[in-house]
Amino acid sequence: MSVLVLVEPEDLDDLGAGLSVVSQEVLTFARSLPGDEVDAVLVGAVGQPTEAVLAHCREQGVRTLHVSPDARLERYAARAWARVVDAAAEAGGAAYLIGGGTPHGNEVLAHVAAARSVPMPCNVVAVVQSEPLEVERQVVGGAVLERVALGDGAGLAVASVAGHAVAPQAAPSPGPAHVAEVDVELTDADLAAQVVRIEAREGGDTSALTGANVVVGAGRGVGGPDQFDDVEALAARLGGAVGVSRVVTSLGWRPHHEQVGQTGSRIAPDLYLACGISGAIQHWAGCSSSKTIIAINTDGEAPMVTKARYAVIGDMHEVIPAVLEELS
């Protein structure tokens, strides 16, 4: 019995960067499921996997890394990718199929689950009971955990694992990470919804935010669309990115790709410096995995302040300029 993990590269354009952090987390999580072996499947990266990808797989104890040689899979097409994942599950005799609860991860896994008519609990965070296997998953943006069964012994058990639910940890002993090619006969229907081109966004995209070591967060407390200069200057000074709350994007002050939270991005930087953000559940869902949180807020009782490691109580537009001056 094995567990198959759908893995994603850190950067589809630079496979030298290895696997995404979330994929490494899911490989770690896979070892908490009842399986003797962990296999992985990587789609969209045509050609031989890079040494960085293989190194991550070996470190995580992966037995076999399934890849697909079909050049038509290079551009994202969820249903076609799911066909490869499904075939890899078949080839490796997988009892469980899991992947990161990322937009692509959830989408591809849902295609596999739909094609096989099996359930797919999303955003699982922990195994809570082994026999029968039960897991907890995040609902309501992570404020509530729902307990569900995973797998009924009949057929493949499919689930996605919430980003940053576990920290990546090396396997007790490294795996061989044999590379195996999966070949599937793709149909036109599999490729009907495929990316035809990628457009760079003016002013960046979510990857700047999700990849940053430092994120300076800004919420309604900023005050207006023309009040971001100090926030941007601090982010630049710390080599980080700007992240914002939903209020800020809804008001049109900043673009949606900067939004942190349930309907934005999930981040896990070394430092999240949340300024003028109350810390609503849906925002917390996106930032709670940050290593250290510092809040700057006029309200000492705001949830962001009480949940933070450090806080400064005061007007962000007084505190940030003073910090910048102190740093200059």
Added chain:
Amino acid sequence: MADVLVCVKRAPDTSGEVVLTADGGSIDGRYAGYSMSSHEECAVEIAVSVAGDTGGSVTVLTLGDDDSVEQLRAALAVGADEAVRIDATADDYGPADVAAAIAEVVQARAGEGRPFDLVLVGNDAADTGDHQVGIRLAHLLDRPVVAGAQEVAVSGDRLEVRSSVSGPTEVFDVPMPAVLTVWEGGVEPRYPNISGRMKAKKARIEVLEPSGAPRGSGRLGLRVLPPPESNVEVLGEGKTAAPRLVDVLRELGVVR
């Protein structure tokens, strides 16, 4: 001309504190109120603008009890033409059940010679967060599906769809009929005007009985996470706290 079906869900508003019902089986929204999620508000906006651009129509659908008519009327008020309610208790339905119930309506309409060219759902509901209803629906209908759709433009019988939820903007070109799961952030939902509200108030809601019994969501229980115990260290007040804050930044090694 594109006839659009847009599916919405009445979900408890959970911006504040989350309360469970007495039996712990579901989320109690009686105090905070209910709404459709922002993904679905954007789906309604896309439906109305696609129908407007192509001279088509918008039908809004929900699976829910009598109270969920409120969410249908919210969509009617901003331009949906017709509303359908599948009479059921949403909590009894898992994502596969919901997809099957919607598929049945879509197929019935096609059978009457009034097919939907485009079906929109929210990417994931605010409460259950299943991320799969639209994809299961597409499989049942054998249609292409794009998840995380944020901007949609129709040209002839094809859709140009943009999604920026995974990083750089992915552009898809899909044939209709199709299914899209909509993610907020690409369009600005319009506000209802007075005449829209009046129209919505008077609109007839078609009520359909679901045909089969649902299999359910598999929910065994819910648990509200207790807030983590605060161990915050307040560094000070106002700008006088700046030196201490900078010390902490240096300790954390984030100052270059």
